[in-house]
Amino acid sequence: MEVLEFISHIIKEPGPYQPILAVIKGFRNGAVYGAKIRAPHALVMTFLFKTGSLRSKIWSILEATIQHSRNLAFFVTIYKTITKLLHFLAGEKEKRHSFVAAFIGGYLVFGENNRINQQINFYLLSRILVGLAKLAVEKGYFHAPKTDPFPYFAAFVWGTVLWLFEHERHTLQDSLRSSMVYLYDDSEKWSSFWNFLWHNK
Structure with a gap:
């Protein structure tokens, strides 16, 4: 009982324990967020595109969810631990601490x-490029475009990915390639009304 009262007290008034509690809470939030993001995505993608028994599909969903959840939890823990240690050693927060x-x-x-890490890293890369472009404009390295550049960005992205798919598809990530096969190759094939409208194959 005393232990529980002590824990309850330091959570309400963390004082010197704040950095440690922040690391623990970061681990918790990373695990929860990873599960929330991956579980519905894995559920949809597995039942749409994967073959096999129900048991193998459920296991695949659980495996992907656990990996995503675990990775985010460990990353947040490592990041918060190192930044707080660097802040303590330097005596103050420095911009380079977050990067290191x-x-x-x-x-x-x-x-x-692996598949999960590829998806996460590629997702972040696209956001980083947009963020760096905005920062370059804010810092005055480039002038802000007079018209919205997004339509040209979309045109370039879709033109490039379809060119790669049609002519160099081995260079594309497996999950993207399988999605594009479903959309563009499988729509060329049918043998009856059943697999023309209702079922793919």
Whole structure:
């Protein structure tokens, strides 16, 4: 009972324990967010595109969810631990601390080349490029475009990905390639009304 009262007290008034509690809460939030993001995505993609028994599909969903959840939890823990340690050693927060901590965490957690890590890293890369472009305009390195550049960006992205799919598809990620096969190759094939409108094959 005393232990529970002590824990309850430091959670309400963390004081010197704040950095440790922040790391623990970061682990919790990483695990929960990873599960929330991956579970519905894995559910939809598995039942839409994967073949096999119901048991194998459920296991695949659980496996992907656990991996995403675990990776985010460990990354947040590593990142917060290192940044707080660097802040303590330097006596104040410095901009480079966040990069150093995330660099180490990214290498340790998201450096393994697997399907889940590829998706997460590619997702972040697109956001980084947009963020860096906005920052370059804000800093005055480039002038803000007079018209919305998004239509040209969309045209370039779709033109490039379809060119790669049609002529160099081996270069595309497996999940993207399978989605595009479903959309563009499978729509060329049918043998009856059943697999023309209702069923793909």
